[in-house]
Amino acid sequence: MTDYDPRIVDLYDVDNPDGPDHDFYRALADQCGAQSILDLGCGTGMLTVTVARAGRRAVGVDPSHAMLEVARRRDGGDEVEWVEGDSRVAPSGPFDLALMTGNAVQHIPDADWGRTLRDLRARMRPGGTLSFESRNPAFGEWESWSAAPTHRDTPHGILTEWMDVEVVDDRVVRFRAHNRFATGETVVEEQSLVFRDRGEITSDLTAAGFSVDRVAGEWDGTPFDGTSRVMIFVARAL
Known part of the structure; x- marks a missing residue:
């Protein structure tokens, strides 16, 4: 990929601050008792460093060298294993929890989407949790x-x-x-x-070896009703 201009990367955290989305994923990590977490498309690592803690393995993967340079310099960055690339170069795991945040899934083209989900499944323990959000196409x-x-x-x-x-x-x-x-x-x-709807994403997850536990439409966990701006998926590795 063509990397981001470093001046744009400097503004990334300002434009994408810690907020209720990160709170949701941090709470999910605690709820499922995750001891190993893979953050695919981790960007500058703002969320990744906050889920890393004593006794918990955290891996952040991103194709942007410029983004990962910021991630490595963060407070707590030395507690995370940073990997440059996509799902194909992610460590083998097994992981208890895999995340794709910041609508990262929409940046994955159809040619790579199914393979990405299969790569994640291969790196997760049976019963492990996969969670991500994607914008609702109906919201436009x-x-x-x-x-x-x-x-x-x-x-x-x-x-x-x-x-x-x-x-x-x-x-x-x-x-x-x-x-x-x-x-x-x-x-x-x-x-x-890529704006995939709920049915398409659910079908793709099933084909890759996951079952969908729930889909929220708000970061407080309110179920998705078709009208929310975002769809937040929580799936289980079969």
Whole structure:
């Protein structure tokens, strides 16, 4: 992959702070008594370092070298095993809990999605828990992403930001995030997101050797009713 501009990575934690989503996953780790946790798509490792503790193995995997450099420098970063790459290079485990947070699953294209789930299942103990969230396609969140440029002060000066959004088909949305720095330089990051619905994800999990325990629509655990912005899956390795 083409890695992120380090200046964008510097802003990642500001744009994606610790919050109720991390609280949900930390509580889940405690509820299932996880002693070994795999965080796939861990980004800068904000959540990963908080689930690592004495007697618990935590592994953070991400394809971005720039993100992992931030993760390694975190307080508690030396308590985590950091691996650069995707599910294919994740350690063998077995893991009690696997996480994919920050809507990371939507960044996985269809060509890699089924294999990613199978890779995770192969690294988990029977009865282990897999959890992740994905945006609900029925909510149509991408419709609000194109807007007039905004400006904010950053450690790199005033940053001007805007997005171009393209609906590729009924499941895939491509966006280009434009970041114009005070120097006049503009960094454009292009990404595609796959919006899978509940039925498709459930079927894919079943095919990979998981059963779905529950799907929440809010971080307080409220069951998904089809209208929530997000779908939070909790599945069990068979």
